[in-house]
Amino acid sequence: MKSTGKxxxxxxxxxxxxxxxxxxxxxxxxxxxxxxxxxxxxLSTMSGKGVVYEFVGFGNIxxxxxxxxxxxxxxxxxxxxxxxxxxxxxxxxxIASLLNDKKLKxxxxxxxxxxxxxxxxxxxxxxLFKSMFSIDGLINQTLLFLNIIDAPIAWLRxxxxxxxxVILAITWRWTGYNMIFYLAxxxxxxPAIYEAAEIDGASKTKQFFLITIPMLKPIILFTSIMSTIxxxxxxxxxxxxxxxxxxxxxxxxxxxxxxxxxxxxxxxVPNFGYAATVSYVIVFFIAVLSIIQFRVAGDDxx
Amino acid sequence: xxxxxxxxxxxxxxxxALVSIFPFxxxxxxxxNTATDITKGKMTIGGELFSNLxxxxxxxxxxxxxxxxxxIALISTFLLLLFASLAGYGFEIYKSKNKERLYTILLxxxxxxxxxxxxxxxxxxxxxxxxxxxxxxxIPTIATPFMIFFFRQNTKTFPPDLMxxxxxxxLNEYQVFFLIYIPTMRSTFAAxxxxxxxxxxxxxLWPLIVLQSDGQKTITLIISSxxxxxxxxxxxxxxxxxxxxxxxxxxxxxLQRRFVEGMLGSIK
Numbered sequence: 001m002k003s004t005g006k007x008x009x010x011x012x013x014x015x016x017x018x019x020x021x022x023x024x025x026x027x028x029x030x031x032x033x034x035x036x037x038x039x040x041x042x043l044s045t046m047s048g049k050g051v052v053y054e055f056v057g058f059g060n061i062x063x064x065x066x067x068x069x070x071x072x073x074x075x076x077x078x079x080x081x082x083x084x085x086x087x088x089x090x091x092x093x094x095i096a097s098l099l100n101d102k103k104l105k106x107x108x109x110x111x112x113x114x115x116x117x118x119x120x121x122x123x124x125x126x127x128l129f130k131s132m133f134s135i136d137g138l139i140n141q142t143l144l145f146l147n148i149i150d151a152p153i154a155w156l157r158x159x160x161x162x163x164x165x166v167i168l169a170i171t172w173r174w175t176g177y178n179m180i181f182y183l184a185x186x187x188x189x190x191p192a193i194y195e196a197a198e199i200d201g202a203s204k205t206k207q208f209f210l211i212t213i214p215m216l217k218p219i220i221l222f223t224s225i226m227s228t229i230x231x232x233x234x235x236x237x238x239x240x241x242x243x244x245x246x247x248x249x250x251x252x253x254x255x256x257x258x259x260x261x262x263x264x265x266x267x268x269v270p271n272f273g274y275a276a277t278v279s280y281v282i283v284f285f286i287a288v289l290s291i292i293q294f295r296v297a298g299d300d301x302x
Numbered sequence: 303x304x305x306x307x308x309x310x311x312x313x314x315x316x317x318x319a320l321v322s323i324f325p326f327x328x329x330x331x332x333x334x335n336t337a338t339d340i341t342k343g344k345m346t347i348g349g350e351l352f353s354n355l356x357x358x359x360x361x362x363x364x365x366x367x368x369x370x371x372x373x374i375a376l377i378s379t380f381l382l383l384l385f386a387s388l389a390g391y392g393f394e395i396y397k398s399k400n401k402e403r404l405y406t407i408l409l410x411x412x413x414x415x416x417x418x419x420x421x422x423x424x425x426x427x428x429x430x431x432x433x434x435x436x437x438x439x440x441i442p443t444i445a446t447p448f449m450i451f452f453f454r455q456n457t458k459t460f461p462p463d464l465m466x467x468x469x470x471x472x473l474n475e476y477q478v479f480f481l482i483y484i485p486t487m488r489s490t491f492a493a494x495x496x497x498x499x500x501x502x503x504x505x506x507l508w509p510l511i512v513l514q515s516d517g518q519k520t521i522t523l524i525i526s527s528x529x530x531x532x533x534x535x536x537x538x539x540x541x542x543x544x545x546x547x548x549x550x551x552x553x554x555x556x557l558q559r560r561f562v563e564g565m566l567g568s569i570k
Contacts (some may be wrong), residue, residue, distance in 0.1 A: 106555035
């Protein structure tokens with residue numbers, strides 16, 4: 001009896017010490033992450049301009065379906081997600097598996113060079129791209145010189161090409177980042193598996209699809225969820241690269257959901273309630289898309 | 303066939319490397335040219351570097367801006383490392399049912415985009431009268447769930463024997479953390495520090511919302527506002543981008559291994 005009592009006392013004491021370690025961070029996270037998440041859920045049922053708010057229930061959600069700018073922003077965000085994420089992840093995977101070759105020369109150089117874009121700030125590289133893609137800028141000059149195009153492309157002004165520019169820029173910035181994850185994953189695959197496949201006469205392409213991809217599945221899942229979260233809250237790039245499409249004919253050809261939330265809250269007469277509703281649209285899509293990706297990857301934990 | 307494959311492989315990687323490096327060259331070349339030359343795609347070094355530099359210092363108070371960015375990044379990195387390592391250690395070493403529940407909630411908040419947090423955060427700081435202050439920029443960044451997760455994952459590699467030995471030697475639990483854990487895990491701290499510093503130095507949306515007067519702004523905000531002019535002074539902007547990118551490039555080349563470890567730490 002005595003010893004269990006003492007043990008309980010020690011256990012309780014060590015639990016108290018444990019809580020003291022996590023306390024500051026937990027309080028901070030509660031105040032600056034958990035509370036805001038709940039508060040914006042509450043705000044999403046309210047509407048009003050400036051300081052006067054009233055309860056509207058699902059009113060904001062109904063408003064979403066009539067809001068042309070919202071629909072445009074949602075469509076743009078989805079276009080970025082559907083095209084950019086697969087292009088980037090495929091590219092990263094191909095580069096990583098080319099680099100994962102013992103006999104490859106200049107391996108360190110290739111790896112460092114392709115990873116280098118990750119050190120730039122999102123604002124800085126967006127502006128670099130903006131200056132390269134201007135109407136008589138470097139990209140158009142080069143394409144004209146190579147006779148690939150006959151007339152300059154309005155990269156930042158045309159509704160279609162502005163999206164292409166945004167996708168190219170994001171792919172430049174993040175491919176190396178994802179490549180590093182794949183390289184780390186590839187190092188854990190036993191080279192003997194590839195040697196056995198080689199002996200069995202499997203081509204490199206076959207090895208890529210039948211060994212590399214299945215073995216990297218958890219990391220591919222991880223990177224694709226991270227990229228989904230990143231793409232759905234895209235803000236810095238579109239704002240600095242195309243101003244959200246301010247110079248496109250419809251003024252919002254590249255606008256994303258995050259940017260629309262920013263505009264609703266801080267640019268126009270603030271309607272925090274409606275903006276909060278739009279923010280929950282992002283939460284909703286991240287949740288749905290993550291679950292779909294888990295399912296596709298065949299992970300039974302969700 | 304083998305030669306053809308090699309040719310393809312090396313040319314593909316060379317093109318990828320060239321495309322990756324090119325914007326950096328463009329940035330440096332741009333810093334030496336006028337805005338007109340840059341928008342016309344001039345690809346040679348010009349003689350405008352010093353006039354761009356002096357123009358930049360005339361247009362904005364660079365010293366103050368860099369001081370703002372540096373101050374915010376260093377303070378938030380220091381506090382984030384301290385609180386996140388304490389929490390990651392606490393969650394891993396003193397496991398309990400309630401702590402695991404709390405930890406799961408923290409991880410779930412990582413899935414929620416910042417856009418869903420920024421409005422309540424903005425209103426909170428407005429009510430406290432802290433808008434336009436550096437405190438408002440720093441506070442929401444000093445206990446991110448991601449960093450707590452990062453430290454917890456890395457704490458799994460902290461040898462339990464070391465902890466037992468320290469306890470036997472009479473160190474209390476806090477001394478074990480500060481005198482044994484921190485020195486042992488210094489590479490984890492370095493990796494986390496690099497990521498934290500870069501995130502803060504480069505952050506845009508939250509400072510954009512909070513900081514309103516020019517005297518308070520960071521280098522990232524200034525670059526963005528310079529480039530949103532109708533006719534952006536690209537030469538001047540390129541100089542500012544070079545200055546803003548220099549610290550992160552230096553950190554990358556000096557501490558490349560830790561840098562990569564910091565990124566990969568999350569999938570351990």
